[in-house]
Amino acid sequence: xxxxxxxxxxxxxxxxxxxxxxxxxxxxxxxxxxxxxxxxxxxxxxxxxxxxxxxxxxxxxxxxxxxxxxxxxxxxxxxxxxxxxxxxxxxxxxxxxxxxxxxxxxxxxxxxxxxxxxxxxxxxxxxxxxxxxxxxxxxxxxxxxxxxxxxxxxxxxxxxxxxxxxxxxxxxxxxxxxxxxxxxxxxxxxxxxxxxxxxxxxxxxxxxxxxxxxxxxxxxxxxxxxxxxxxxxxxxxxxxxxxxxxxxxxxxxxxxxxxxxxxxxxxxxxxxxxxxxxxxxxxxxxxxxxxxxxxxxxxxxxxxxxxxxxxxxxxxxxxxxxxxxxxxxxxxxxxxxxxxxxxxxxxxxxxxxxxxxxxxxxxxxxxxxxxxxxxxxxxxxxxxxxxxxxxxxxxxxxxxxxxxxxxxxxxxxxxxxxxxxxxxxxxxxxxxxxxxxxxxxxxxxxxxxxxxxxx
Numbered sequence: 001x002x003x004x005x006x007x008x009x010x011x012x013x014x015x016x017x018x019x020x021x022x023x024x025x026x027x028x029x030x031x032x033x034x035x036x037x038x039x040x041x042x043x044x045x046x047x048x049x050x051x052x053x054x055x056x057x058x059x060x061x062x063x064x065x066x067x068x069x070x071x072x073x074x075x076x077x078x079x080x081x082x083x084x085x086x087x088x089x090x091x092x093x094x095x096x097x098x099x100x101x102x103x104x105x106x107x108x109x110x111x112x113x114x115x116x117x118x119x120x121x122x123x124x125x126x127x128x129x130x131x132x133x134x135x136x137x138x139x140x141x142x143x144x145x146x147x148x149x150x151x152x153x154x155x156x157x158x159x160x161x162x163x164x165x166x167x168x169x170x171x172x173x174x175x176x177x178x179x180x181x182x183x184x185x186x187x188x189x190x191x192x193x194x195x196x197x198x199x200x201x202x203x204x205x206x207x208x209x210x211x212x213x214x215x216x217x218x219x220x221x222x223x224x225x226x227x228x229x230x231x232x233x234x235x236x237x238x239x240x241x242x243x244x245x246x247x248x249x250x251x252x253x254x255x256x257x258x259x260x261x262x263x264x265x266x267x268x269x270x271x272x273x274x275x276x277x278x279x280x281x282x283x284x285x286x287x288x289x290x291x292x293x294x295x296x297x298x299x300x301x302x303x304x305x306x307x308x309x310x311x312x313x314x315x316x317x318x319x320x321x322x323x324x325x326x327x328x329x330x331x332x333x334x335x336x337x338x339x340x341x342x343x344x345x346x347x348x349x350x351x352x353x354x355x356x357x358x359x360x361x362x363x364x365x366x367x368x369x370x371x372x373x374x375x376x377x378x379x380x381x382x383x384x385x386x387x388x389x390x391x392x393x394x395x396x397x398x399x400x401x402x403x404x405x406x407x408x409x410x411x412x413x414x415x416x417x418x419x420x421x422x423x424x425x426x427x428x429x430x431x432x433x434x435x436x437x438x439x440x441x442x443x444x445x446x447x448x449x450x451x452x453x454x455x
Contacts, residue, residue: 018441021421021433024091025062032057032082032102037140039106041113041124043132052113054133057082057102059090064097067148069444070141072173073102074134074154074161077316080104080111087420088433089153089177092440098151103137105130105158107315117314118306119355125315127323128367130161135169149444153177155415156388163393164368166375175443176378177436179415182391183369185361187325188344191390192254194331211253211269211336214284217277218249219340233278235285236295243350246341248298250328252288253336254387260413261291262385300353314354321351325361326391372397379439380404381432383412403439407432 036053057080071093075081082090082102090100104111107125114121134152142148150173154162159181166176221230222245228238236245256265268287272280296302297313308314320326327347330337351357373393380396382389384406396402407416409426417432 019095019437021091021430021437023095024421025094027059027087027090027094027100028061029082029084029087031061032059032100037137039133039136043129043136050113052106053111054106054137055080055104055110056137059100062094062097063099067145069093069096069098069149069151070138071096071098071100071151071153072134072138073100074152074158075102075104075108076154076156076158076161077105077108077319078312079109085420086415086418088418091420092437093151096444099141101141103134106133108312112309112315115309116306117309121306122315122318122355125318127161127164127319127364131165131168134161134165135172138172149174151175151177151440151443153179153418154181155179155418157182159183159392159415160368163373163375163378163380166378167368167373170376174377174446175440176375177381177440178378178393179381179418180383180386180388180392181380182324182326182388183373183393184391185324185326185364185369186391187327187359187361188329189326189391190329190331192326192328192387193250193335193337194333194387211265212334214277214280215246215250215336215338218246219338221277222246222341230278230281233281233285235288235293237299239301240295240299241301243341243346244298244300245295246338247328247346248288248293248295249284250337250342251298252284252291252293254328255291255293256287257385258387258414259291260383260385260411260416262411262413300350304354317351318355321355321359322357323361323364325359327359369393373402374400376400376402377443378402379436381417381436382406383414383416383429384408385410385412386414386416388414403435405432405435 034055034057036055038051039054041050041052042048071089073089080102093100106113106129113124138150152162152165152173159178160183162176163178163181163183165173218230221227222242231238231240231245234249236248253265256262268283272283297311302308303314303317327344328337329343330339348359351359372395380393380402381404382392393404396404407426407429409428412426412429416429417436421433
């Protein structure tokens with residue numbers, strides 16, 4: 001992607017916007033009410049009239065008038081909810097007296113058509129269908145209110161949806177807010193592993209590169225008679241495929257960095273440095289459980305179950321196998337992941353085993369970003385320690401009124417700006433939120449001039 005054109009928020013610490021975080025009202029999660037919208041199953045086949053219930057959560061406590069803005073928070077590859085620790089977008093919307101909505105993604109949570117993840121039913125699971133869901137929902141919600149301004153916001157894959165939505169449906173939204181939005185599909189995503197390797201990430205802090213050493217020892221153990229005992233000690237199941245287990249094991253370190261726990265991970269590596277490989281494993285297992293890494297989300301024999309509707313694993317695996325890639329292969333510079341078990345051959349086999357599909361992302365690249373995202377009036381945000389940043393829009397174009405901010409701070413990871421603000425947040429993160437506030441404020445105050453003028 002070349003040189004990054006994000007504005008480092010370390011340089012924005014003294015910026016003063018029209019509003020500040022201190023001006024934002026508190027938002028109560030209990031004020032969101034669960035509702036359903038009847039959504040077309042297939043937006044691209046006019047002969048298919050089947051519909052399903054798409055769930056959303058709505059809060060109108062702050063609405064000032066019928067033309068108040070609409071803030072749509074896009075949920076993604078998980079069960080949608082309104083979280084106490086992730087209220088910043090709703091706080092911004094509440095300041096403007098907006099309708100606040102969290103919209104669930106099809107095939108996740110309670111929005112699974114026919115309550116089935118059979119392969120034939122998964123044909124309607126795609127980002128294109130999801131974008132049309134958003135457009136259909138906004139059209140219906142704003143019926144009779146053509147002057148109502150709309151902000152679409154999301155983080156990670158929903159952040160990509162926000163950026164892509166401004167490309168595909170610019171008439172439906174005035175502002176896009178893409179936090180850690182992975183707008184670029186990438187097949188061999190080796191830079192992800194590079195960012196999660198402790199040595200290049202923390203060379204000035206003395207953290208040992210022991211995750212790589214542990215991975216190498218794990219590779220040898222998986223080829224030995226101690227395979228099953230080692231898997232069990234690390235939290236896996238003895239019958240797991242070696243590659244699936246390696247994927248799970250690698251993600252313990254990945255999630256440790258991704259979601260702002262890098263210093264905790266380094267503390268774990270330092271505190272267990274003198275232990276044997278076998279004695280390290282219970283500590284690693286405990287850390288993985290604490291950051292939410294579950295081996296059942298990786299095991300192909302579990303994910304092949306089409307009735308597995310209580311977890312996002314099967315749906316999300318289908319999406320990245322058929323649309324996005326982002327296959328986390330070992331880094332070409334500082335590999336932390338298994339070279340033996342997590343190469344591209346593994347990912348081809350994984351997707352083929354589960355869905356009988358070969359990896360192909362060229363269609364998605366041509367559909368969306370290609371060399372650059374084209375949506376106007378979009379703010380892109382990132383955290384310095386987020387390994388996903390290499391798939392985000394790191395060169396926003398001023399000509400399209402795109403702006404970008406990088407929270408250049410310790411433990412500033414994935415979607416950091418979306419979290420509910422705290423006094424203890426790093427100044428760089430506070431400045432990134434101020435950048436977003438200024439951008440949203442300017443967008444909501446911008447006049448929409450008529451296309452034709454009577455002369």
